[in-house]
Amino acid sequence: MKIGGVAKRTGASVRSVRHYEKVGLIRATRDENGYRDFDETDVLLVRRIGRMIRLGFTTEEIATFLNCIVDDPATVTACPKVAAAHRLKLAAIERQMADLETRRQKLLITLKAASGQDDTSVPETPVHAETSPISLAHPHNAGARRLFRRRG
Amino acid sequence: MKIGGVAKRTGASVRSVRHYEKVGLIRATRDENGYRDFDETDVLLVRRIGRMIRLGFTTEEIATFLNCIVDDPATVTACPKVAAAHRLKLAAIERQMADLETRRQKLLITLKAASGQDDTSVPETPVHAETSPISLAHPHNAGARRLFRRRG
DNA sequence: CTTGACCCTGACATTGATGTCAGGGGTTAC
């Protein structure tokens, strides 16, 4: 199967499949004309890589445990590298969530401080707000916009 | 005050202060020798910019409402632009949190599927798991590591 | 006059998967 077929079957772009090969996640034999040749096993692998990436793993991380991914769903994390990588990623995600939660609380405080809105429910994690919402007038900053490149 | 003084007083780097000026968030007069000259007002503004950035605003976003930031903490979001920007950011953060939560649940499922660990409590948001943890053997991916640049 | 501590501008690097373009070739059907 050529690369276009893999792309079609996996949902990955041709560009991405080439990228996965370049970083060593997949391997392809070559036809006489230089075209990559894949089989059904590669399709499954590319699908799995896509799932991993959507979970937040980088290709570099995936590479560290790709060689111990096994066919039996029951032994998923049986290989310690896989389990370790998953636990690390889990911890990283929870750190990110905590950071986002902090920022969320500060935004809520700022919003609540000004407008007497009551639809901002602010559930768990009570905050002790030394956040000092907004202040400071600075008269000369009117024309600040549009110094930025726009996406072409 | 010269740029080094601003940096020292705000915690921002000299590089960052120059950057804020370049994108129009602050303005500096120039001494005869070309050196930037700042006053105490600029120090307060740079501190505020730093806080905004830590909240997750980009300088481009900050620029859209910087000119309506006022000195009175009670009127924080009195300027509609500020409130709108904060609500947008809040919504974006909540989307990110939801995405992270989804990924977290999938990671937990995968981990739970293999090791009979019980310290993974999995609290709220029950998941309907069509996640298909891990599978697929691929014998020829042993030498995948170290194709990546290392940071020097 | 030299040293050291500042300041200046401009430019490149970082992160990482992916899009996209340039320039070139293969394969197939008409």
Place this chain on the structure above:
DNA sequence: GTAACCCCTGACATCAATGTCAGGGTCAAG
């Protein structure tokens, strides 16, 4: 033979704040 697809490699762009380097001034103290 030519149009229409597909493939190849290599390279640049994306996002955004910040670090860092090169190459060059300014200025005060010794």
